[in-house]
Amino acid sequence: MITIEELKRIKEEQRPILEKRLIEQGNVNINEDGSIVLNGDYYKKQVRIALKNCGIIDPNNIKEYIAVDGYFALANCLINKKAKDIIEDMKASGLRGRGGAGFPTGRKWETAFLYDADQKYMICNADEGDPGAFMDRSILENDPHSVLEGMAIGGYSIGADKGFIYVRAEYPLAVRRLRAAIDQAKELGLLGNNILGTGFNFDIELRLGSGAFVCGEGTALIESIEGKRGMPRTKIYRTAHKGLWEKPTIINNVETFANVPVIFQKGVDWFRSIGTEKSPGTKVFALVGKVENAGLVEVPMGTTLREIVFDIGGGTQNGKEFKSVQTGGPSGGCIPANLIDTSVDFESLDKIGSIMGSGGMVVMDENTCMVDIARYFLDFTVDESCGKCVPCREGTKRMLETLDKIVSGKGEEEDIEKLESLSETITLGSLCGLGQTAANPVITTLKYFRDEYEAHIQDKKCPAGACVDLVEYFITDKCIGCGACARACPVDCISGAKKELHVIDQDRCIKCGACMEACPPKISAVIKR
Amino acid sequence: MSDVRLMIDGQEVVVSSETSILEAAKQIGIEIPALCYDPNLEIEAACxxxxxxxxxxxxxxxxxxxxxxxxxxVHTQSEKVVKTRKDILQLLLDSHPNDCLTCQKAGECLLQKYAYDYDLKFRVHDGAMRPQLLDTSSPYILKDNAKCILCGKCVKTCAQVSDRQVLTFAERGYETYIALDANQTLETSSCVSCNRCVTVCPVGALVDKRALGKLRSWDGSSRVINCKRCDYGCEFEIVSKDKKNIAVLAKPPTNGRPLCLKGRLNTELEYIDEPEVPYRKISGKFEETTWSKALSLDGLLEKFEKMDSLKGKTREE
Structure with a gap:
């Protein structure tokens, strides 16, 4: 059994070793208050809470986590605080779930705390599945102990002695590091029975997902842990009352748990000083797409999209015109350039039809077709719908078919109305969050980029030049007859005599664009129209 | 448990606080359409x-x-509700084969009934339809995946008997279908032809094959009897037409009433004027059999005779 003195001794012993290693590495800055931050402009504008140890400590060494004050929050909670105080602190901190919906964590915990039962469970939802999102993965791989510590604090507060981490099997490194972290924590006595001599028991087990996106939905996740097919349950009871095996269960996201120990280390007031009144703290985003500096960005809530995309992300690649940013993954929406000054918090994003979501942020430029983007996300949802409820199973399929028609130039005038009507039914009628938000990419693109839909349907043109069925490669009379395009064409559909104008056989053209790339830049005779 | 007072479509109703809105509405004569709801099964809220x-x-x-x-x-017929309900029904119809003319379920099919109630029709479209996967391997049940609306009732009722649990969902999204065991047929799976699934199917996806082609739901007359094979006394419907009993249909199993093939065959033999030959499943194959074998009476019949003749002898002595 480990004592608080022993924990302090490990910290004192390990801290200089860690600092020495970091100084030798040379990529960090150790501040006067003891905090360690990564060097570089990219990090300068960020405020890192959930990611604070990522890239700094060795995730395979629990002592390095202890050296940066790890497990002291748990120790302090167990020794000095009652369960009720922790709940009160969590409520006062205003921390909201980082998995997407933003439900206040303290209130969630209180529901389970107040419900009497012989057994309660704490679950960490690590089934991160939004395309292009890798916030949780980074925390699990680089700072697994922060999640374990957060779970243990939560477990102590609600009265659970058992935790599960439901993690994607597609994250093998995260799984390995979590396993190692759990083993080390157990060995030191920071998990298991009688933690720090306080009589509190808490054990954590891993459960691996099998690739179904819908298992990130709380009730489907519970079904999956119970060994059943991952399909969402209808909410007759709250999971905080009757969840896993009908026992009070709290499910929080990885990033939420990673915030918990820091709140107890630095205090509620400190936490509330970051972010906005209604959304305190920070949020991690996976900034991807056509942005100059892609990567993980953690910023205070209330930061504007412009600051994230341009100041931190460096704007779009190759100086192309910025068109839209998509937040919230398949459940989110596409935000147009004129709303780039929207601040990022739960309410503001909701107001403009998108959602915070788990933190995917995809930047799009002038070459991105918004109809095609909506189609892409719908395609994802259709694939990942569990098949249980009718609006999601049947409705998203029909929406995808309609979008397929539109991007291939077969769209009809009434298709937009059809999409709007189906969107409404799917949103109103679906059983779980997946279905209720599935139409969001279509709803927002119809709202902000309706002209692109109309161009596809009425003019049979893709303004962004992205939908292959609607573009045509054409050789203008600038052609000098060098033959470079004909040699590059993989289907031999370009003909023309030497030094004479070449012609593309449109019937055979597969629209790969090889001719356009092969045409000497000085000439630029091949155009896409 | 206390009583609560609420308004449904302008009518006041007082029910216990444990009641669902659907059941409360039923008490005052308001029928809310539902395809996956069954008071004997776990609530799914899927349809x-x-x-x-x-x-x-x-x-x-x-x-x-x-x-x-x-x-x-509560409003059960508001504009928003009716629009959503119609859209959902239409989505189901768009994937459903237009086969009401010859479908065995016609007249009893809930999808047909609601389509009529909400004035919806099949539409011609070039989108996807469910693949035609007809399982004809059993002499007792016909399973037509194309007609399935995936309400899940069959899966739930099958799972209620712990040693059955044959039916399950397979694949996901639009590709979802009801499978038996690890994708077996009615014949090769561990299905015991109890017909629980047939009794709860709201459409023509699971039908009693022995009644196939013999009657339409509005034909003839019927009465309900209790099976005498065992103490559960499951209910069966005896259907008669032209003064002849022509079919035995299992009624939905209620709590504690399991339904079984032997009981159904027993009832067939007892009531049907000209029952069809029975089949037994032997190591994953259906084989024609005799009635005494089907009802496990083989040894007993001989013993009846033996005992009866012994009795005769004793009397002679």
Whole structure:
């Protein structure tokens, strides 16, 4: 059994070793208050809470986590605080779930705390599945102990002695590091029975997902842990009352748990000083797409999209015109350039039809077709719908078919109305969050980029030049007859005599664009129209 | 458990607080359409037809899974509800084969009934349809995946008997279908032809094959009897036409009533004027058999004779 003195001794012993290693590495800055931050402009504008140890400590060494004050929050909670105080602190901190919906964590915990039962469970939802999102993965791989510590604090507060981490099997490194972290924590006595001599028991087990996106939905996740097919349950009871095996269960996201120990280390007031009144703290985003500096960005809530995309992300690649940013993954929406000054918090994003979501942020430029983007996300949802409820199973399929028609130039005038009507039914009628938000990419693109839909349907043109069925490669009379395009064409559909104008056989053209790339830049005779 | 007072479509109703809105509405004669709801089964809320509007909430709620609350004001036929309900039904019809003319379920099919109630028709479209996967391997059940609306009732009722649990969902999204064991047929799976699934199927996806082609739901007359094979006394419907008993149909199993093939065959033999030959499943193959074998009476019949003749002899002596 480990004592608080022993924990302090490990910290004192390990801290200089860690600092020495970091100084030798040379990529960090150790501040006067003891905090360690990564060097570089990219990090300068960020405020890192959930990611604070990522890239700094060795995730395979629990002592390095202890050296940066790890497990002291748990120790302090167990020794000095009652369960009720922790709940009160969590409520006062205003921390909201980082998995997407933003439900206040303290209130969630209180529901389970107040419900009497012989057994309660704490679950960490690590089934991160939004395309292009890798916030949780980074925390699990680089700072697994922060999640374990957060779970243990939560477990102590609600009265659970058992935790599960439901993690994607597609994250093998995260799984390995979590396993190692759990083993080390157990060995030191920071998990298991009688933690720090306080009589509190808490054990954590891993459960691996099998690739179904819908298992990130709380009730489907519970079904999956119970060994059943991952399909969402209808909410007759709250999971905080009757969840896993009908026992009070709290499910929080990885990033939420990673915030918990820091709140107890630095205090509620400190936490509330970051972010906005209604959304305190920070949020991690996976900034991807056509942005100059892609990567993980953690910023205070209330930061504007412009600051994230341009100041931190460096704007779009190759100086192309910025068109839209998509937040919230398949459940989110596409935000147009004129709303780039929207601040990022739960309410503001909701107001403009998108959602915070788990933190995917995809930047799009002038070459991105918004109809095609909506189609892409719908395609994802259709694939990942569990098949249980009718609006999601049947409705998203029909929406995808309609979008397929539109991007291939077969769209009809009434298709937009059809999409709007189906969107409404799917949103109103679906059983779980997946279905209720599935139409969001279509709803927002119809709202902000309706002209692109109309161009596809009425003019049979893709303004962004992205939908292959609607573009045509054409050789203008600038052609000098060098033959470079004909040699590059993989289907031999370009003909023309030497030094004479070449012609593309449109019937055979597969629209790969090889001719356009092969045409000497000085000439630029091949155009896409 | 206390009583609560609420308003449904302008009518006041007082029910216990454990009641669902759907059941409360039923008590005052308001029928809310539902395809996946069955009072004997776990609540699924999968079909979404029973959605209602509750004042004070922007969302629609499934009335099967939402319990009543004091002072609740419910609308079961508001514009929003009816529009959503019609869209959902139309989505089901768009994937359903237009086969009501010859479908065995015609007249009893809930999809047909609701389509009539809401004035919806099949539409011609070039989108996807469910693949035709007809399982004809069993002499007792016909399973037509193309007609399945995936309400899940068959899976639930099958799972209620712990040693059965044959039916399950397979694949996901639009590709979802009901499978037996690890994708077996009715013949090769561990299905015991109890017909529980047939009794709960709201459409023509699971039908009693022995009644196939013999009657339409509106034909003839019927009465309900209790099976005498065992103490459970499961209910069966005896259907007669032209003064002849022509079919025995299992009634839905209620709590504690399991239904079984032997009981159904027993009832067939007892009531049907000209019963068809029975089949037994022997190591994953259906084989024609005799009635005494089908009802496990082989040894008993000989013993009856032996005992009866012994009795005769004793009397002679």
């Amino acid at each position: 979404r037809l029973c959605l209602v509007e509750i004042e004070g909430s922007n969302k629609l709620q499934t009335s099967c899974s939402t319990r009543v609350k004091e002072g609740m004001v």
